[in-house]
Amino acid sequence: MLSYEPGDSLAHRLDPRSKLAVQIGFVAVAFAYTTPRGLAVLTAVTVGMLAVAATPPWTALAELKYVLPLLAAAPAVEALTLGSPWVVVADAVAPALAAYRILLVLAVSAAYVRTTPVRESRAVVQRHVPGRTGQFLGMSVAFVFRFLPVLQADLARIRDAQRARLGTERPVHERIASVLLSALDGAFDRSERFADALQARCFAWNPTLPALRFTWLDGPALVVAGGFLLAAVVTVV
Known part of the structure; x- marks a missing residue:
């Protein structure tokens, strides 16, 4: 199930703010580079990020199995026509690339969920909003x-x-x-x-949340996040 899994991977040891920054940068790059070549590079990046999180790609796909039919339906529906030739493969290319891009983003998000305790995610939100x-x-x-x-x-x-x-x-x-x-x-x-x-259980709106602190491991993660954002900005501009 898509939930936190205790572990000692590099991603487990990162501050949740660093991981969120990397995710935001990855999303920006994913929506900036929409060509097959760009998505091929992002696929390799995604596999690397999953490796850092000790999450095999097939495990991430298994976590997202309920989303896969919806992503596959978009290009299939777009390719259908009401008359001859009934199926236009070229019309399905753009939706297929978009669906694959969303799949990569979800895989990276799954790595975040599996390596970040819920209380730490809540602490990030409450301490910055x-x-x-x-x-x-x-x-x-x-x-x-x-x-x-x-x-x-x-x-x-x-x-x-x-x-x-x-x-x-x-x-x-x-x-x-x-x-x-x-x-x-x-x-x-x-x-x-x-x-x-x-x-x-007398639910509390403002419980005592875990302390968040950056370590030297977060430096490279923040550099990667900044590189993602820079690459996205350069492409858009």
């Missing part, structure tokens, strides 16, 4: 990071239950409707129990 706004945003980030893996696990259990009951023999549209309805029902039930748990 002042007042109640920062507290609300930090709380929201923490809730999403903690709640999303639970929903993913529920969805996996629903699909396993369908397969055990020969649900795979039903038409595709019926299977999709059944999974979506069960997932939504489970999500609402989870949210109610989550709210009750927060009240029972």
Whole structure:
């Protein structure tokens, strides 16, 4: 599941602010270099960043398996036409490149989630956005990071239950409707129990958060982030 995994990789030892800076720079470069050659270079960069985070590429893809059909659908739909020749491959090139670019960004984001404790992500937000706004945003980030893996696990259990009951023999549209309805029902039930748990534990808007400090390891990461941003600016200008 897409959640924090304790470890001793280089990415684990970086300050979360450095990792966020690298992510922001990577996103800027990904949307500046949109050619196949540029995306090929970014693919190599992504593999390197995943290696620094001790996250194999196939593990990152497994974490994003629910997003992959949506990314693949865009070029497929764009290539279809209402008349002859019915399929225009050239029309699918641009959406395919855009979908692949998004996949690279999500893979880098998955590396961040797997190497950064939720409390550190919340601390970054609350210490850089002042007042109640920062507290609300930090709380929201923490809730999403903690709640999303639970929903993913529920969805996996629903699909396993369908397969055990020969649900795979039903038409595709019926299977999709059944999974979506069960997932939504489970999500609402989870949210109610989550709210009750927060009240029972006297949820605090401004808890004591972990200390954040830069080390010498963050220097190269910040240089990489700056290089990404510079490359993106040069391309746009």
